[in-house]
Amino acid sequence: MMYKEPNENGRFGEFGGKFVPETLMLPLEEIERELEKAMADPTFRTEYMDSLQEYSGRPTSLTFVKNLTEKFNGAKIYLKREDLNHTGAHKINNAIGQVLLAKRMGKKKLIAETGAGQHGVAAATVAARFGMECIVFMGEEDIKRQELNVFRMKLLGAEVVPVFSGNRTLKDATNEAIRYWVQHCDDHFYMIGSVVGPHPYPKMVREFQRIIGDEAKQQFLEREGKLPEVVVACVGGGSNAIGTFYPFLDDEVALIGVEAAGKGTNTPYHAATITKGTKGVIHGSLTYLLQDEYGQILEPYSISAGLDYPGVGPEHAYLASIGRVQYESVTDEEALHAFQLLAREEGIIPAIESAHALAHTFKLVPHLPKDSAVLVCLSGRGDKDVQAIMNREKGGADIAAISND
Amino acid sequence: MQLSLTTKTMFIPFIMAGDPHPDITVELALALQEAGADILELGVPYSDPLADGPIIQRATSRALKHKMNLPKAIELVPVLRKKGVKIPIILFTYYNPVLQLGEEFFFTLVKENGVDGVLIPDLPFEESGPIRKLSAEAGVACISLVAPTSKQRIEKIASSAQGFLYCVSSLGVTGVRDTLPDELESFLMEVKQYSRVPVAVGFGISTSEQVSMLKNYSDGIIIGSALVQKMEQLGDRLLHEETKQEALNEFQRYAQMLTAPLGKRCTP
Ligand SMILES: Cc1ncc(COP(=O)(O)O)c(C=O)c1O
Numbered sequence: 046m047m048y049k050e051p052n053e054n055g056r057f058g059e060f061g062g063k064f065v066p067e068t069l070m071l072p073l074e075e076i077e078r079e080l081e082k083a084m085a086d087p088t089f090r091t092e093y094m095d096s097l098q099e100y101s102g103r104p105t106s107l108t109f110v111k112n113l114t115e116k117f118n119g120a121k122i123y124l125k126r127e128d129l130n131h132t133g134a135h136k137i138n139n140a141i142g143q144v145l146l147a148k149r150m151g152k153k154k155l156i157a158e159t160g161a162g163q164h165g166v167a168a169a170t171v172a173a174r175f176g177m178e179c180i181v182f183m184g185e186e187d188i189k190r191q192e193l194n195v196f197r198m199k200l201l202g203a204e205v206v207p208v209f210s211g212n213r214t215l216k217d218a219t220n221e222a223i224r225y226w227v228q229h230c231d232d233h234f235y236m237i238g239s240v241v242g243p244h245p246y247p248k249m250v251r252e253f254q255r256i257i258g259d260e261a262k263q264q265f266l267e268r269e270g271k272l273p274e275v276v277v278a279c280v281g282g283g284s285n286a287i288g289t290f291y292p293f294l295d296d297e298v299a300l301i302g303v304e305a306a307g308k309g310t311n312t313p314y315h316a317a318t319i320t321k322g323t324k325g326v327i328h329g330s331l332t333y334l335l336q337d338e339y340g341q342i343l344e345p346y347s348i349s350a351g352l353d354y355p356g357v358g359p360e361h362a363y364l365a366s367i368g369r370v371q372y373e374s375v376t377d378e379e380a381l382h383a384f385q386l387l388a389r390e391e392g393i394i395p396a397i398e399s400a401h402a403l404a405h406t407f408k409l410v411p412h413l414p415k416d417s418a419v420l421v422c423l424s425g426r427g428d429k430d431v432q433a434i435m436n437r438e439k440g441g442a443d444i445a446a447i448s449n450d
Numbered sequence: 451m452q453l454s455l456t457t458k459t460m461f462i463p464f465i466m467a468g469d470p471h472p473d474i475t476v477e478l479a480l481a482l483q484e485a486g487a488d489i490l491e492l493g494v495p496y497s498d499p500l501a502d503g504p505i506i507q508r509a510t511s512r513a514l515k516h517k518m519n520l521p522k523a524i525e526l527v528p529v530l531r532k533k534g535v536k537i538p539i540i541l542f543t544y545y546n547p548v549l550q551l552g553e554e555f556f557f558t559l560v561k562e563n564g565v566d567g568v569l570i571p572d573l574p575f576e577e578s579g580p581i582r583k584l585s586a587e588a589g590v591a592c593i594s595l596v597a598p599t600s601k602q603r604i605e606k607i608a609s610s611a612q613g614f615l616y617c618v619s620s621l622g623v624t625g626v627r628d629t630l631p632d633e634l635e636s637f638l639m640e641v642k643q644y645s646r647v648p649v650a651v652g653f654g655i656s657t658s659e660q661v662s663m664l665k666n667y668s669d670g671i672i673i674g675s676a677l678v679q680k681m682e683q684l685g686d687r688l689l690h691e692e693t694k695q696e697a698l699n700e701f702q703r704y705a706q707m708l709t710a711p712l713g714k715r716c717t718p
Pocket of ligand 1: 134135136160161162163164238239240279280281282283284285286350351352396398399424425426
């Protein structure tokens with residue numbers, strides 16, 4: 046492979062690094078060292094792959110969506126079905142990897158932050174499976190939006206701590222998780238849920254998510270005898286996207302990350318970090334973020350709790366800066382429409398996060414030749430979103446209206 | 451910033467610029483100087499203060515409501531000077547506001563406005579090369595931190611420390627703590643072995659008993675959350691003309707009470 050980021054200082058080009066209080070430098074060095082040893086250890090690799098298979102049900106399917114392909118009359122649409130994972134999203138891939146690393150390091154207590162609750166559920170799940178304690182920080186606003194996942198985490202035996210600072214969403218939950226970690230870094234392992242945070246987290250989470258792209262590439266080659274022309278994934282912190290893109294970085298394949306445009310990127314209500322953000326430091330990493338002229342981080346907005354984050358993984362900032370990945374954005378309304386469409390036409394209810402990737406794909410495919418193909422990462426299933434969407438405006442009447450036209 | 455190793459332990463208070471109101475920051479600083487402060491740490495409010503506990507987070511929110519920001523905090527320093535604050539002033543700011551201002555411009559402003567030192571809690575040694583170079587050029591101390599987890603890192607951090615070396619007392623964020631770790635003394639002794647500059651200790655210090663214990667092991671004691679909490683309790687009394695002086699006196703007496711073991715000033 047030609048692509049070699051990050052360097053030994055955890056920099057993807059100029060992005061990334063470790064901008065954390067001194068207290069965390071040693072714990073980070075320890076994780077880095079142990080990760081390197083683990084990745085070079087065939088028994089670790091085997092344990093990870095076995096858990097993915099027997100516990101999470103990997104490999105996940107590659108599904109050709111025939112009805113929608115016909116409807117749009119353009120490029121073929123294939124979905125990489127991360128929604129079929131145990132717990133319903135790609136987040137479990139990373140949680141399994143990190144819990145195995147925590148176990149190797151002799152840690153028995155996990156800290157996690159969560160937005161949509163998918164990473165929190167994944168962390169709580171592996172904690173139960175591997176006999177560890179788990180404390181999950183979640184913004185109070187997200188707790189309201191994702192009631193079902195909060196209850197799931199509790200069922201799984203995790204402690205869910207509501208966070209009341211800021212906008213009470215993912216950014217604030219992450220702040221609080223980091224503060225808790227500073228206090229308890231001697232015996233806790235911080236399990237970050239995306240390719241964000243200080244080095245080595247962005248690299249580690251990528252290593253544990255690249256299984257998505259590795260499998261998809263193989264499956265696609267078997268089915269079509271070639272690579273897809275375009276690969277699309279939604280970008281919150283960016284873990285399902287990096288996991289999907291990474292094995293394609295050196296190939297001639299167009300890669301598109303889709304951010305949340307909320308109520309529109311020309312309003313203050315969006316989470317389109319790369320599209321609208323500027324360079325800065327958030328949660329220990331130099332990347333693009335939404336901020337004001339004085340460096341105060343702005344509160345993002347998206348209908349999707351999993352994309353409602355003012356930063357983005359530093360590797361995405363780098364890939365955007367060198368033009369290797371193109372970043373687009375999709376509004377709440379467009380995502381809701383795609384959500385409905387996939388449900389109606391293909392019998393798959395996607396996570397509202399994943400619906401962002403779908404919405405962009407649906408805009409794209411009519412303009413592409415019929416012998417081309419687009420691979421979309423369907424990062425999770427939508428069960429968690431059904432209630433919020435039902436409650437949204439007029440008791441869900443608008444959704445029914447969208448689907449009937 | 452030149453600090454000599456004296457036998458007396460320094461009192462280094464922290465307050466947040468603009469909390470509870472930009473107008474009162476000057477008077478709080480004067481009260482602290484009057485209470486015997488040797489160096490003032492002036493906090494700059496930041497939306498996401500990762501190294502701070504709830505008390506300083508609340509101070510941050512109050513200051514942000516009054517639109518305090520990095521350039522305004524720097525420009526407050528000459529005002530403090532004009533009103534009689536003579537002790538060195540260290541600016542405590544997170545890294546992102548510095549980046550947005552531009553690192554070079556930040557030091558231009560810092561120098562122009564007579565700031566004596568800067569402390570950036572989320573800029574560890576490995577990432578601080580460019581900032582330390584700029585601070586050296588500007589003749590401004592760049593204060594480094596060491597923590598109980600620093601271990602083998604202590605030597606390299608201490609060897610390049612400027613101004614004073616800030617020892618984080620315990621694992622965790624800023625706040626008030628009833629107890630400090632048992633290992634604190636040996637940690638401070640170890641740091642002092644490597645340090646050419648005074649060694650100060652902070653995070654969690656909130657009683658005169660703690661001050662009394664720590665004065666034998668450190669050259670300076672940093673008190674933040676306890677003072678901010680006192681200010682919070684004084685609340686509106688600090689803001690109204692009729693009650694302000696009395697509240698400021700109470701604040702000063704509290705600072706004196708906390709630091710009495712340092713033998714600074716006699717109580718008025
Ligand atoms: C289903 C799903 N997709 C995507 C995301 C966004 O995260 P990332 O960008 O790290 O994949 C989340 C986050 O919670 C999620 O639950």
